[in-house]
Amino acid sequence: NFSANGCIIQLVEGDMVSGSTGVFGKVTNTAWLADDPLTKVAIANRCLQFCGDVAANPDLTAVNVYQTENIQAHLVTPILYRGSVLGVLSLQWQQTYEPDQATLDVIHLCAQQSALAIVCARGVT
Numbered sequence: 050n051f052s053a054n055g056c057i058i059q060l061v062e063g064d065m066v067s068g069s070t071g072v073f074g075k076v077t078n079t080a081w082l083a084d085d086p087l088t089k090v091a092i093a094n095r096c097l098q099f100c101g102d103v104a105a106n107p108d109l110t111a112v113n114v115y116q117t118e119n120i121q122a123h124l125v126t127p128i129l130y131r132g133s134v135l136g137v138l139s140l141q142w143q144q145t146y147e148p149d150q151a152t153l154d155v156i157h158l159c160a161q162q163s164a165l166a167i168v169c170a171r172g173v174t
Contacts, residue, residue, distance in 0.1 A: 051152045055118070055141040057082060058163060061127075061134045064092050075143070081114040082139055087125045092134050097126040097153070102145045122146035126156060130164040138163060 055076035060067045066083040082088045086108045087098040101122045103109045114120070122142035127134045138160050148156070 051146075051148060053124075053140040054143045055120075055139075057139040057141075058128070058136055059139070060136045060167070061092060064134060066092075066137065074141075076118070076141070078114055078118060081112070082125075082137065085112060085114075085123075085125070085139075087123055088137055088139065091125040091127050091137060095127050095129060095132070095134060097124065097157070099124045099148070101147045104145075119143045124148070124156065126160045128160045128164045128167065130168050135164055135167045 053074065055074040056072070057076060057079055058071040059079065059082050060070075066088065070079045072079055087100060091098040099122075100106050100109055103115050103121050103123060109115050109123070115123075118141065120141045121144050124140045126138050128136040128138055138156070140156070
């Protein structure tokens with residue numbers, strides 16, 4: 050069981066985060082994902098990126114939004130369909146956090162289901 054303080058689903062076009070966003074929780078700023086180091090690596094490598102203790106990661110502490118939004122842990126996973134990144138799923142915690150494998154599996158399944166929803170909404174086959 051996990052409870053993130055914030056969740057952002059943001060579409061990606063051409064390996065760049067686009068303006069279309071879905072937000073849940075204690076998130077006031079969504080524009081930052083385009084410049085976030087974890088998001089960039091998740092999109093480029095097409096795999097989940099996670100930092101359970103932002104304060105221990107100098108690349109992330111240099112990003113202002115981690116302080117202004119009090120993000121202590123951040124997970125970003127790409128939303129993939131047939132090898133293409135359709136979007137990213139970003140979860141943020143306001144305390145340090147370490148997910149177990151079962152939680153990571155559920156997050157992965159959520160990303161897969163999100164990909165199917167996006168494809169169906171676009172009418173792509």
